[in-house]
Amino acid sequence: MEFSSVFAMLIIGALAGWFAGKLMExxxxxxxxxxxVGIVGAFAAGLIFPALGFSVGGGFIAxxxxxxxxxxxxxxxxxxxRKA
Structure with a gap:
């Protein structure tokens, strides 16, 4: 994995974590x-969703x-x- 792809995953994960925090108040x-959590979620989604065949396209927004x-x-x- 190249540095640019790791950096992009960190940026996308940071945005996703912020959005998820707003959605899950x-x-x-x-x-x-x-x-x-967004960075970990981005990594998990990058591994799991393609294996399930779930895709909304390519690009930054997707x-x-x-x-x-x-x-x-x-x-x-x-x-x-946490509640348990």
Whole structure:
């Protein structure tokens, strides 16, 4: 993996974490925690969604959309674990 693709994943993950924090109010970890969750969600979405055949196209907007879905799912799961 090249540096530029890792850097792009970090930027997209940061945006996705911020969006996911806005969508999942009350389940977030603050701005920096949500950015970290977004980066992890972007990585997870990048691995899982293509394997499932889920795709909305290519480009920056589609990548942010995928990563946001991954971050929302991750925030939901972490919220379930925190409550248990």
């Amino acid at each position: 009350g389940r977030g970890f603050g701005i920096f925690g949500n950015i970290i 990548s942010v959309f995928h990563a946001t879905i991954g971050a929302v799912i991750l925030l939901f799961l972490i919220g379930l674990i």
